[in-house]
Amino acid sequence: MAGNIKGITLEINGSTTKLVDALKAPIKQSKELQSSLKNVNAALKLDPKNVDLLNQKQQLLSKSIGSTKEELALLKEAQKQYVASGKDLTGTEYTELERKIAVTQRTLENLENQQNNFNGSVQAMGMKLSEFGEKTEKVGTAMLPVTAGVSALAAGSVAAFNEIDEGYDLIITKTGATGEAAESLQKSMDSVFGSLPTSAADAGIAIGEVNTRFGLTGDSLEQLSSQFIQFAQINETDLNGAIGSVNKNLQIFGLGAEDAQGYLGLLTTQAQATGISVDDLMNSV
Known part of the structure:
Protein backbone atom coordinates (compact mmCIF):
# COMPACT_ATOMS: atom_id res chain seq x y z
CA MET A 1 0.00 0.00 0.00
CA ALA A 124 -38.25 -9.11 -3.82
CA MET A 125 -39.36 -12.08 -1.72
CA GLY A 126 -40.81 -9.73 0.89
CA MET A 127 -38.18 -9.97 3.61
CA LYS A 128 -34.78 -8.63 4.59
CA LEU A 129 -31.88 -11.02 4.70
CA SER A 130 -31.16 -10.03 8.30
CA GLU A 131 -34.60 -11.42 9.15
CA PHE A 132 -34.25 -14.37 6.80
CA GLY A 133 -33.01 -17.05 9.15
CA GLU A 134 -35.00 -15.73 12.12
CA LYS A 135 -38.33 -15.71 10.27
CA THR A 136 -37.70 -19.10 8.75
CA GLU A 137 -36.96 -20.60 12.16
CA LYS A 138 -39.97 -18.99 13.85
CA VAL A 139 -42.43 -20.04 11.14
CA GLY A 140 -40.95 -23.51 11.07
CA THR A 141 -41.15 -23.91 14.84
CA ALA A 142 -44.74 -22.74 14.97
CA MET A 143 -46.05 -24.85 12.10
CA LEU A 144 -43.83 -27.90 11.81
CA PRO A 145 -43.03 -30.40 14.54
CA VAL A 146 -39.64 -31.56 13.27
CA THR A 147 -36.39 -29.90 12.19
CA ALA A 148 -36.75 -31.38 8.73
CA GLY A 149 -39.80 -29.20 8.23
CA VAL A 150 -37.81 -26.06 8.99
CA SER A 151 -35.15 -27.10 6.50
CA ALA A 152 -37.75 -27.68 3.81
CA LEU A 153 -39.25 -24.24 4.39
CA ALA A 154 -35.82 -22.60 4.23
CA ALA A 155 -34.98 -24.48 1.04
CA GLY A 156 -38.16 -23.21 -0.59
CA SER A 157 -37.36 -19.60 0.36
CA VAL A 158 -33.80 -19.82 -0.91
CA ALA A 159 -35.08 -21.41 -4.12
CA ALA A 160 -37.15 -18.26 -4.65
CA PHE A 161 -34.07 -16.15 -3.89
CA ASN A 162 -32.05 -18.10 -6.47
CA GLU A 163 -34.81 -17.62 -9.05
CA ILE A 164 -34.66 -13.83 -8.61
CA ASP A 165 -30.88 -13.92 -8.82
CA GLU A 166 -31.07 -15.88 -12.07
CA GLY A 167 -33.26 -13.15 -13.56
CA TYR A 168 -30.75 -10.49 -12.50
CA ASP A 169 -27.89 -12.49 -14.03
CA LEU A 170 -29.75 -12.73 -17.34
CA ILE A 171 -30.16 -8.95 -17.44
CA ILE A 172 -26.45 -8.34 -16.84
CA THR A 173 -25.49 -10.97 -19.43
CA LYS A 174 -27.74 -9.46 -22.09
CA THR A 175 -27.04 -5.78 -21.43
CA GLY A 176 -23.59 -5.66 -19.83
CA ALA A 177 -24.98 -2.98 -17.52
CA THR A 178 -23.18 -2.07 -14.29
CA GLY A 179 -23.66 0.29 -11.36
CA GLU A 180 -26.79 2.47 -11.35
CA ALA A 181 -27.82 1.28 -14.82
CA ALA A 182 -27.86 -2.34 -13.62
CA GLU A 183 -29.81 -1.40 -10.49
CA SER A 184 -32.42 0.42 -12.58
CA LEU A 185 -32.89 -2.59 -14.86
CA GLN A 186 -33.17 -4.92 -11.86
CA LYS A 187 -35.85 -2.70 -10.33
CA SER A 188 -37.74 -2.84 -13.62
CA MET A 189 -37.47 -6.63 -13.55
CA ASP A 190 -38.85 -6.68 -10.00
CA SER A 191 -41.81 -4.60 -11.17
CA VAL A 192 -42.57 -6.85 -14.15
CA PHE A 193 -42.07 -10.04 -12.16
CA GLY A 194 -44.36 -8.81 -9.41
CA SER A 195 -47.16 -7.76 -11.75
CA LEU A 196 -47.41 -10.80 -14.06
CA PRO A 197 -47.79 -14.55 -13.66
CA THR A 198 -44.34 -15.24 -15.06
CA SER A 199 -40.94 -16.56 -13.99
CA ALA A 200 -38.08 -14.34 -12.87
CA ALA A 201 -36.02 -15.79 -15.72
CA ASP A 202 -38.57 -14.66 -18.33
CA ALA A 203 -38.82 -11.25 -16.65
CA GLY A 204 -35.02 -10.97 -16.85
CA ILE A 205 -34.98 -12.08 -20.49
CA ALA A 206 -37.66 -9.55 -21.43
CA ILE A 207 -36.03 -6.64 -19.59
CA GLY A 208 -32.57 -7.45 -20.96
CA GLU A 209 -33.67 -8.01 -24.57
CA VAL A 210 -36.05 -5.06 -24.79
CA ASN A 211 -33.50 -2.72 -23.23
CA THR A 212 -30.77 -3.88 -25.60
CA ARG A 213 -32.83 -3.98 -28.81
CA PHE A 214 -35.19 -1.04 -28.29
CA GLY A 215 -33.12 1.14 -25.96
CA LEU A 216 -35.95 1.61 -23.48
CA THR A 217 -35.69 2.20 -19.73
CA GLY A 218 -38.06 2.89 -16.85
CA ASP A 219 -41.83 2.68 -17.36
CA SER A 220 -41.56 2.29 -21.14
CA LEU A 221 -39.21 -0.68 -20.69
CA GLU A 222 -41.48 -2.32 -18.14
CA GLN A 223 -44.60 -1.82 -20.26
CA LEU A 224 -43.16 -3.28 -23.48
CA SER A 225 -41.42 -6.10 -21.60
CA SER A 226 -44.75 -7.08 -20.03
CA GLN A 227 -46.42 -7.01 -23.42
CA PHE A 228 -43.79 -9.31 -24.90
CA ILE A 229 -44.19 -11.76 -22.01
CA GLN A 230 -47.95 -11.82 -22.51
CA PHE A 231 -47.51 -12.16 -26.28
CA ALA A 232 -45.20 -15.17 -25.84
CA GLN A 233 -47.58 -16.80 -23.35
CA ILE A 234 -50.71 -16.29 -25.47
CA ASN A 235 -49.07 -17.51 -28.67
CA GLU A 236 -46.97 -20.23 -27.03
CA THR A 237 -43.77 -18.95 -28.62
CA ASP A 238 -40.20 -18.45 -27.39
CA LEU A 239 -39.92 -15.12 -25.58
CA ASN A 240 -36.29 -14.41 -26.45
CA GLY A 241 -36.79 -15.27 -30.13
CA ALA A 242 -40.02 -13.27 -30.35
CA ILE A 243 -38.37 -10.06 -29.14
CA GLY A 244 -35.56 -10.46 -31.66
CA SER A 245 -37.91 -11.27 -34.57
CA VAL A 246 -40.32 -8.41 -33.82
CA ASN A 247 -37.41 -6.00 -33.59
CA LYS A 248 -36.15 -7.11 -37.02
CA ASN A 249 -39.65 -6.92 -38.53
CA LEU A 250 -40.15 -3.39 -37.26
CA GLN A 251 -36.78 -2.32 -38.65
CA ILE A 252 -37.77 -3.68 -42.08
CA PHE A 253 -40.84 -1.43 -42.07
CA GLY A 254 -38.92 1.53 -40.66
CA LEU A 255 -40.85 1.36 -37.38
CA GLY A 256 -39.65 1.70 -33.78
CA ALA A 257 -40.43 0.81 -30.19
CA GLU A 258 -43.55 2.98 -30.15
CA ASP A 259 -45.05 0.71 -32.83
CA ALA A 260 -44.22 -2.58 -31.11
CA GLN A 261 -47.43 -2.91 -29.10
CA GLY A 262 -49.62 -2.48 -32.18
CA TYR A 263 -47.51 -4.95 -34.13
CA LEU A 264 -47.77 -7.57 -31.38
CA GLY A 265 -51.55 -7.16 -31.42
CA LEU A 266 -51.63 -7.50 -35.21
CA LEU A 267 -49.55 -10.68 -35.15
CA THR A 268 -51.75 -12.23 -32.48
CA THR A 269 -54.95 -11.34 -34.35
CA GLN A 270 -53.69 -12.69 -37.67
CA ALA A 271 -52.38 -15.88 -36.07
CA GLN A 272 -55.77 -16.53 -34.48
CA ALA A 273 -57.66 -15.68 -37.69
CA THR A 274 -55.52 -17.75 -40.06
CA GLY A 275 -54.25 -20.56 -37.87
CA ILE A 276 -50.69 -19.68 -38.90
CA SER A 277 -48.27 -19.48 -35.95
CA VAL A 278 -46.78 -16.12 -35.03
CA ASP A 279 -43.34 -17.60 -35.66
CA ASP A 280 -44.27 -18.38 -39.27
CA LEU A 281 -45.85 -14.96 -39.69
CA MET A 282 -42.73 -13.20 -38.42
CA ASN A 283 -40.44 -15.36 -40.53
CA SER A 284 -42.53 -14.71 -43.65
CA VAL A 285 -41.80 -11.00 -43.34
Missing part, protein backbone atom coordinates in the same frame (compact mmCIF):
# COMPACT_ATOMS: atom_id res chain seq x y z
CA ALA A 2 2.87 2.37 0.77
CA GLY A 3 4.16 3.11 -2.74
CA ASN A 4 4.87 6.79 -3.26
CA ILE A 5 2.61 7.94 -0.40
CA LYS A 6 4.94 6.75 2.36
CA GLY A 7 6.02 10.34 3.02
CA ILE A 8 2.48 11.68 3.46
CA THR A 9 1.40 12.39 7.03
CA LEU A 10 -2.06 12.80 8.53
CA GLU A 11 -3.21 14.74 11.56
CA ILE A 12 -5.87 12.92 13.55
CA ASN A 13 -7.24 14.36 16.81
CA GLY A 14 -4.22 16.60 17.20
CA SER A 15 -1.69 13.82 16.63
CA THR A 16 0.36 13.46 13.45
CA THR A 17 0.91 10.00 12.00
CA LYS A 18 2.04 8.54 8.72
CA LEU A 19 -0.83 7.86 6.35
CA VAL A 20 0.43 4.35 5.63
CA ASP A 21 0.33 3.56 9.35
CA ALA A 22 -3.22 4.92 9.70
CA LEU A 23 -4.32 2.75 6.79
CA LYS A 24 -2.85 -0.51 8.10
CA ALA A 25 -5.83 -1.53 10.24
CA PRO A 26 -8.65 -0.94 7.70
CA ILE A 27 -6.61 -2.47 4.86
CA LYS A 28 -5.82 -5.56 6.91
CA GLN A 29 -9.47 -5.93 7.86
CA SER A 30 -10.58 -5.47 4.23
CA LYS A 31 -8.22 -8.20 3.04
CA GLU A 32 -9.43 -10.61 5.72
CA LEU A 33 -13.07 -9.88 4.92
CA GLN A 34 -12.54 -10.31 1.18
CA SER A 35 -10.81 -13.63 1.80
CA SER A 36 -13.74 -14.79 3.94
CA LEU A 37 -16.25 -13.52 1.35
CA LYS A 38 -14.45 -15.45 -1.37
CA ASN A 39 -14.68 -18.63 0.71
CA VAL A 40 -18.39 -18.08 1.41
CA ASN A 41 -19.12 -17.48 -2.29
CA ALA A 42 -17.27 -20.69 -3.14
CA ALA A 43 -19.28 -22.58 -0.53
CA LEU A 44 -22.55 -21.13 -1.85
CA LYS A 45 -21.78 -22.50 -5.30
CA LEU A 46 -21.70 -25.97 -3.76
CA ASP A 47 -24.66 -25.37 -1.43
CA PRO A 48 -26.75 -22.44 -2.72
CA LYS A 49 -29.64 -23.27 -0.39
CA ASN A 50 -27.62 -22.82 2.80
CA VAL A 51 -29.32 -20.05 4.79
CA ASP A 52 -26.39 -19.65 7.20
CA LEU A 53 -24.03 -18.99 4.30
CA LEU A 54 -26.41 -16.40 2.86
CA ASN A 55 -26.50 -14.56 6.18
CA GLN A 56 -22.71 -14.73 6.41
CA LYS A 57 -22.40 -13.21 2.95
CA GLN A 58 -24.61 -10.28 3.88
CA GLN A 59 -22.65 -9.64 7.08
CA LEU A 60 -19.30 -9.85 5.28
CA LEU A 61 -20.47 -7.43 2.60
CA SER A 62 -21.64 -4.95 5.25
CA LYS A 63 -18.36 -5.15 7.16
CA SER A 64 -16.33 -4.87 3.93
CA ILE A 65 -18.21 -1.72 3.00
CA GLY A 66 -17.53 -0.30 6.45
CA SER A 67 -13.78 -0.93 6.36
CA THR A 68 -13.51 0.39 2.80
CA LYS A 69 -15.38 3.56 3.78
CA GLU A 70 -12.93 4.01 6.66
CA GLU A 71 -9.99 3.60 4.29
CA LEU A 72 -11.49 6.08 1.81
CA ALA A 73 -12.20 8.63 4.54
CA LEU A 74 -8.55 8.53 5.68
CA LEU A 75 -7.30 8.96 2.12
CA LYS A 76 -9.61 11.90 1.44
CA GLU A 77 -8.70 13.58 4.72
CA ALA A 78 -5.01 13.17 3.85
CA GLN A 79 -5.72 14.70 0.44
CA LYS A 80 -7.52 17.64 2.07
CA GLN A 81 -4.66 18.29 4.46
CA TYR A 82 -2.07 17.86 1.69
CA VAL A 83 -3.77 20.50 -0.48
CA ALA A 84 -4.17 22.87 2.47
CA SER A 85 -0.46 22.59 3.24
CA GLY A 86 0.42 24.18 -0.10
CA LYS A 87 2.64 21.28 -1.18
CA ASP A 88 3.32 20.45 -4.83
CA LEU A 89 0.24 18.86 -6.41
CA THR A 90 2.04 17.79 -9.58
CA GLY A 91 4.54 15.38 -8.03
CA THR A 92 4.34 11.59 -7.95
CA GLU A 93 3.41 11.58 -4.25
CA TYR A 94 0.15 13.46 -4.74
CA THR A 95 -0.57 11.68 -8.03
CA GLU A 96 -0.28 8.31 -6.28
CA LEU A 97 -2.59 9.54 -3.51
CA GLU A 98 -5.22 10.52 -6.09
CA ARG A 99 -4.88 7.13 -7.78
CA LYS A 100 -5.40 5.29 -4.51
CA ILE A 101 -8.48 7.37 -3.77
CA ALA A 102 -9.93 6.50 -7.18
CA VAL A 103 -9.19 2.78 -6.76
CA THR A 104 -10.70 2.70 -3.26
CA GLN A 105 -13.77 4.58 -4.49
CA ARG A 106 -14.30 1.99 -7.25
CA THR A 107 -13.86 -0.82 -4.73
CA LEU A 108 -16.51 0.74 -2.49
CA GLU A 109 -18.94 1.17 -5.39
CA ASN A 110 -18.42 -2.45 -6.40
CA LEU A 111 -19.11 -3.67 -2.86
CA GLU A 112 -22.22 -1.50 -2.59
CA ASN A 113 -23.48 -2.85 -5.92
CA GLN A 114 -22.94 -6.39 -4.70
CA GLN A 115 -24.86 -5.62 -1.52
CA ASN A 116 -27.70 -3.91 -3.39
CA ASN A 117 -28.05 -6.82 -5.81
CA PHE A 118 -27.97 -9.31 -2.95
CA ASN A 119 -30.45 -7.44 -0.76
CA GLY A 120 -32.67 -6.63 -3.73
CA SER A 121 -33.10 -10.31 -4.45
CA VAL A 122 -34.24 -11.03 -0.92
CA GLN A 123 -36.46 -7.95 -0.68
Whole structure:
Protein backbone atom coordinates (compact mmCIF):
# COMPACT_ATOMS: atom_id res chain seq x y z
CA MET A 1 0.00 0.00 0.00
CA ALA A 2 2.87 2.37 0.77
CA GLY A 3 4.16 3.11 -2.74
CA ASN A 4 4.87 6.79 -3.26
CA ILE A 5 2.61 7.94 -0.40
CA LYS A 6 4.94 6.75 2.36
CA GLY A 7 6.02 10.34 3.02
CA ILE A 8 2.48 11.68 3.46
CA THR A 9 1.40 12.39 7.03
CA LEU A 10 -2.06 12.80 8.53
CA GLU A 11 -3.21 14.74 11.56
CA ILE A 12 -5.87 12.92 13.55
CA ASN A 13 -7.24 14.36 16.81
CA GLY A 14 -4.22 16.60 17.20
CA SER A 15 -1.69 13.82 16.63
CA THR A 16 0.36 13.46 13.45
CA THR A 17 0.91 10.00 12.00
CA LYS A 18 2.04 8.54 8.72
CA LEU A 19 -0.83 7.86 6.35
CA VAL A 20 0.43 4.35 5.63
CA ASP A 21 0.33 3.56 9.35
CA ALA A 22 -3.22 4.92 9.70
CA LEU A 23 -4.32 2.75 6.79
CA LYS A 24 -2.85 -0.51 8.10
CA ALA A 25 -5.83 -1.53 10.24
CA PRO A 26 -8.65 -0.94 7.70
CA ILE A 27 -6.61 -2.47 4.86
CA LYS A 28 -5.82 -5.56 6.91
CA GLN A 29 -9.47 -5.93 7.86
CA SER A 30 -10.58 -5.47 4.23
CA LYS A 31 -8.22 -8.20 3.04
CA GLU A 32 -9.43 -10.61 5.72
CA LEU A 33 -13.07 -9.88 4.92
CA GLN A 34 -12.54 -10.31 1.18
CA SER A 35 -10.81 -13.63 1.80
CA SER A 36 -13.74 -14.79 3.94
CA LEU A 37 -16.25 -13.52 1.35
CA LYS A 38 -14.45 -15.45 -1.37
CA ASN A 39 -14.68 -18.63 0.71
CA VAL A 40 -18.39 -18.08 1.41
CA ASN A 41 -19.12 -17.48 -2.29
CA ALA A 42 -17.27 -20.69 -3.14
CA ALA A 43 -19.28 -22.58 -0.53
CA LEU A 44 -22.55 -21.13 -1.85
CA LYS A 45 -21.78 -22.50 -5.30
CA LEU A 46 -21.70 -25.97 -3.76
CA ASP A 47 -24.66 -25.37 -1.43
CA PRO A 48 -26.75 -22.44 -2.72
CA LYS A 49 -29.64 -23.27 -0.39
CA ASN A 50 -27.62 -22.82 2.80
CA VAL A 51 -29.32 -20.05 4.79
CA ASP A 52 -26.39 -19.65 7.20
CA LEU A 53 -24.03 -18.99 4.30
CA LEU A 54 -26.41 -16.40 2.86
CA ASN A 55 -26.50 -14.56 6.18
CA GLN A 56 -22.71 -14.73 6.41
CA LYS A 57 -22.40 -13.21 2.95
CA GLN A 58 -24.61 -10.28 3.88
CA GLN A 59 -22.65 -9.64 7.08
CA LEU A 60 -19.30 -9.85 5.28
CA LEU A 61 -20.47 -7.43 2.60
CA SER A 62 -21.64 -4.95 5.25
CA LYS A 63 -18.36 -5.15 7.16
CA SER A 64 -16.33 -4.87 3.93
CA ILE A 65 -18.21 -1.72 3.00
CA GLY A 66 -17.53 -0.30 6.45
CA SER A 67 -13.78 -0.93 6.36
CA THR A 68 -13.51 0.39 2.80
CA LYS A 69 -15.38 3.56 3.78
CA GLU A 70 -12.93 4.01 6.66
CA GLU A 71 -9.99 3.60 4.29
CA LEU A 72 -11.49 6.08 1.81
CA ALA A 73 -12.20 8.63 4.54
CA LEU A 74 -8.55 8.53 5.68
CA LEU A 75 -7.30 8.96 2.12
CA LYS A 76 -9.61 11.90 1.44
CA GLU A 77 -8.70 13.58 4.72
CA ALA A 78 -5.01 13.17 3.85
CA GLN A 79 -5.72 14.70 0.44
CA LYS A 80 -7.52 17.64 2.07
CA GLN A 81 -4.66 18.29 4.46
CA TYR A 82 -2.07 17.86 1.69
CA VAL A 83 -3.77 20.50 -0.48
CA ALA A 84 -4.17 22.87 2.47
CA SER A 85 -0.46 22.59 3.24
CA GLY A 86 0.42 24.18 -0.10
CA LYS A 87 2.64 21.28 -1.18
CA ASP A 88 3.32 20.45 -4.83
CA LEU A 89 0.24 18.86 -6.41
CA THR A 90 2.04 17.79 -9.58
CA GLY A 91 4.54 15.38 -8.03
CA THR A 92 4.34 11.59 -7.95
CA GLU A 93 3.41 11.58 -4.25
CA TYR A 94 0.15 13.46 -4.74
CA THR A 95 -0.57 11.68 -8.03
CA GLU A 96 -0.28 8.31 -6.28
CA LEU A 97 -2.59 9.54 -3.51
CA GLU A 98 -5.22 10.52 -6.09
CA ARG A 99 -4.88 7.13 -7.78
CA LYS A 100 -5.40 5.29 -4.51
CA ILE A 101 -8.48 7.37 -3.77
CA ALA A 102 -9.93 6.50 -7.18
CA VAL A 103 -9.19 2.78 -6.76
CA THR A 104 -10.70 2.70 -3.26
CA GLN A 105 -13.77 4.58 -4.49
CA ARG A 106 -14.30 1.99 -7.25
CA THR A 107 -13.86 -0.82 -4.73
CA LEU A 108 -16.51 0.74 -2.49
CA GLU A 109 -18.94 1.17 -5.39
CA ASN A 110 -18.42 -2.45 -6.40
CA LEU A 111 -19.11 -3.67 -2.86
CA GLU A 112 -22.22 -1.50 -2.59
CA ASN A 113 -23.48 -2.85 -5.92
CA GLN A 114 -22.94 -6.39 -4.70
CA GLN A 115 -24.86 -5.62 -1.52
CA ASN A 116 -27.70 -3.91 -3.39
CA ASN A 117 -28.05 -6.82 -5.81
CA PHE A 118 -27.97 -9.31 -2.95
CA ASN A 119 -30.45 -7.44 -0.76
CA GLY A 120 -32.67 -6.63 -3.73
CA SER A 121 -33.10 -10.31 -4.45
CA VAL A 122 -34.24 -11.03 -0.92
CA GLN A 123 -36.46 -7.95 -0.68
CA ALA A 124 -38.25 -9.11 -3.82
CA MET A 125 -39.36 -12.08 -1.72
CA GLY A 126 -40.81 -9.73 0.89
CA MET A 127 -38.18 -9.97 3.61
CA LYS A 128 -34.78 -8.63 4.59
CA LEU A 129 -31.88 -11.02 4.70
CA SER A 130 -31.16 -10.03 8.30
CA GLU A 131 -34.60 -11.42 9.15
CA PHE A 132 -34.25 -14.37 6.80
CA GLY A 133 -33.01 -17.05 9.15
CA GLU A 134 -35.00 -15.73 12.12
CA LYS A 135 -38.33 -15.71 10.27
CA THR A 136 -37.70 -19.10 8.75
CA GLU A 137 -36.96 -20.60 12.16
CA LYS A 138 -39.97 -18.99 13.85
CA VAL A 139 -42.43 -20.04 11.14
CA GLY A 140 -40.95 -23.51 11.07
CA THR A 141 -41.15 -23.91 14.84
CA ALA A 142 -44.74 -22.74 14.97
CA MET A 143 -46.05 -24.85 12.10
CA LEU A 144 -43.83 -27.90 11.81
CA PRO A 145 -43.03 -30.40 14.54
CA VAL A 146 -39.64 -31.56 13.27
CA THR A 147 -36.39 -29.90 12.19
CA ALA A 148 -36.75 -31.38 8.73
CA GLY A 149 -39.80 -29.20 8.23
CA VAL A 150 -37.81 -26.06 8.99
CA SER A 151 -35.15 -27.10 6.50
CA ALA A 152 -37.75 -27.68 3.81
CA LEU A 153 -39.25 -24.24 4.39
CA ALA A 154 -35.82 -22.60 4.23
CA ALA A 155 -34.98 -24.48 1.04
CA GLY A 156 -38.16 -23.21 -0.59
CA SER A 157 -37.36 -19.60 0.36
CA VAL A 158 -33.80 -19.82 -0.91
CA ALA A 159 -35.08 -21.41 -4.12
CA ALA A 160 -37.15 -18.26 -4.65
CA PHE A 161 -34.07 -16.15 -3.89
CA ASN A 162 -32.05 -18.10 -6.47
CA GLU A 163 -34.81 -17.62 -9.05
CA ILE A 164 -34.66 -13.83 -8.61
CA ASP A 165 -30.88 -13.92 -8.82
CA GLU A 166 -31.07 -15.88 -12.07
CA GLY A 167 -33.26 -13.15 -13.56
CA TYR A 168 -30.75 -10.49 -12.50
CA ASP A 169 -27.89 -12.49 -14.03
CA LEU A 170 -29.75 -12.73 -17.34
CA ILE A 171 -30.16 -8.95 -17.44
CA ILE A 172 -26.45 -8.34 -16.84
CA THR A 173 -25.49 -10.97 -19.43
CA LYS A 174 -27.74 -9.46 -22.09
CA THR A 175 -27.04 -5.78 -21.43
CA GLY A 176 -23.59 -5.66 -19.83
CA ALA A 177 -24.98 -2.98 -17.52
CA THR A 178 -23.18 -2.07 -14.29
CA GLY A 179 -23.66 0.29 -11.36
CA GLU A 180 -26.79 2.47 -11.35
CA ALA A 181 -27.82 1.28 -14.82
CA ALA A 182 -27.86 -2.34 -13.62
CA GLU A 183 -29.81 -1.40 -10.49
CA SER A 184 -32.42 0.42 -12.58
CA LEU A 185 -32.89 -2.59 -14.86
CA GLN A 186 -33.17 -4.92 -11.86
CA LYS A 187 -35.85 -2.70 -10.33
CA SER A 188 -37.74 -2.84 -13.62
CA MET A 189 -37.47 -6.63 -13.55
CA ASP A 190 -38.85 -6.68 -10.00
CA SER A 191 -41.81 -4.60 -11.17
CA VAL A 192 -42.57 -6.85 -14.15
CA PHE A 193 -42.07 -10.04 -12.16
CA GLY A 194 -44.36 -8.81 -9.41
CA SER A 195 -47.16 -7.76 -11.75
CA LEU A 196 -47.41 -10.80 -14.06
CA PRO A 197 -47.79 -14.55 -13.66
CA THR A 198 -44.34 -15.24 -15.06
CA SER A 199 -40.94 -16.56 -13.99
CA ALA A 200 -38.08 -14.34 -12.87
CA ALA A 201 -36.02 -15.79 -15.72
CA ASP A 202 -38.57 -14.66 -18.33
CA ALA A 203 -38.82 -11.25 -16.65
CA GLY A 204 -35.02 -10.97 -16.85
CA ILE A 205 -34.98 -12.08 -20.49
CA ALA A 206 -37.66 -9.55 -21.43
CA ILE A 207 -36.03 -6.64 -19.59
CA GLY A 208 -32.57 -7.45 -20.96
CA GLU A 209 -33.67 -8.01 -24.57
CA VAL A 210 -36.05 -5.06 -24.79
CA ASN A 211 -33.50 -2.72 -23.23
CA THR A 212 -30.77 -3.88 -25.60
CA ARG A 213 -32.83 -3.98 -28.81
CA PHE A 214 -35.19 -1.04 -28.29
CA GLY A 215 -33.12 1.14 -25.96
CA LEU A 216 -35.95 1.61 -23.48
CA THR A 217 -35.69 2.20 -19.73
CA GLY A 218 -38.06 2.89 -16.85
CA ASP A 219 -41.83 2.68 -17.36
CA SER A 220 -41.56 2.29 -21.14
CA LEU A 221 -39.21 -0.68 -20.69
CA GLU A 222 -41.48 -2.32 -18.14
CA GLN A 223 -44.60 -1.82 -20.26
CA LEU A 224 -43.16 -3.28 -23.48
CA SER A 225 -41.42 -6.10 -21.60
CA SER A 226 -44.75 -7.08 -20.03
CA GLN A 227 -46.42 -7.01 -23.42
CA PHE A 228 -43.79 -9.31 -24.90
CA ILE A 229 -44.19 -11.76 -22.01
CA GLN A 230 -47.95 -11.82 -22.51
CA PHE A 231 -47.51 -12.16 -26.28
CA ALA A 232 -45.20 -15.17 -25.84
CA GLN A 233 -47.58 -16.80 -23.35
CA ILE A 234 -50.71 -16.29 -25.47
CA ASN A 235 -49.07 -17.51 -28.67
CA GLU A 236 -46.97 -20.23 -27.03
CA THR A 237 -43.77 -18.95 -28.62
CA ASP A 238 -40.20 -18.45 -27.39
CA LEU A 239 -39.92 -15.12 -25.58
CA ASN A 240 -36.29 -14.41 -26.45
CA GLY A 241 -36.79 -15.27 -30.13
CA ALA A 242 -40.02 -13.27 -30.35
CA ILE A 243 -38.37 -10.06 -29.14
CA GLY A 244 -35.56 -10.46 -31.66
CA SER A 245 -37.91 -11.27 -34.57
CA VAL A 246 -40.32 -8.41 -33.82
CA ASN A 247 -37.41 -6.00 -33.59
CA LYS A 248 -36.15 -7.11 -37.02
CA ASN A 249 -39.65 -6.92 -38.53
CA LEU A 250 -40.15 -3.39 -37.26
CA GLN A 251 -36.78 -2.32 -38.65
CA ILE A 252 -37.77 -3.68 -42.08
CA PHE A 253 -40.84 -1.43 -42.07
CA GLY A 254 -38.92 1.53 -40.66
CA LEU A 255 -40.85 1.36 -37.38
CA GLY A 256 -39.65 1.70 -33.78
CA ALA A 257 -40.43 0.81 -30.19
CA GLU A 258 -43.55 2.98 -30.15
CA ASP A 259 -45.05 0.71 -32.83
CA ALA A 260 -44.22 -2.58 -31.11
CA GLN A 261 -47.43 -2.91 -29.10
CA GLY A 262 -49.62 -2.48 -32.18
CA TYR A 263 -47.51 -4.95 -34.13
CA LEU A 264 -47.77 -7.57 -31.38
CA GLY A 265 -51.55 -7.16 -31.42
CA LEU A 266 -51.63 -7.50 -35.21
CA LEU A 267 -49.55 -10.68 -35.15
CA THR A 268 -51.75 -12.23 -32.48
CA THR A 269 -54.95 -11.34 -34.35
CA GLN A 270 -53.69 -12.69 -37.67
CA ALA A 271 -52.38 -15.88 -36.07
CA GLN A 272 -55.77 -16.53 -34.48
CA ALA A 273 -57.66 -15.68 -37.69
CA THR A 274 -55.52 -17.75 -40.06
CA GLY A 275 -54.25 -20.56 -37.87
CA ILE A 276 -50.69 -19.68 -38.90
CA SER A 277 -48.27 -19.48 -35.95
CA VAL A 278 -46.78 -16.12 -35.03
CA ASP A 279 -43.34 -17.60 -35.66
CA ASP A 280 -44.27 -18.38 -39.27
CA LEU A 281 -45.85 -14.96 -39.69
CA MET A 282 -42.73 -13.20 -38.42
CA ASN A 283 -40.44 -15.36 -40.53
CA SER A 284 -42.53 -14.71 -43.65
CA VAL A 285 -41.80 -11.00 -43.34
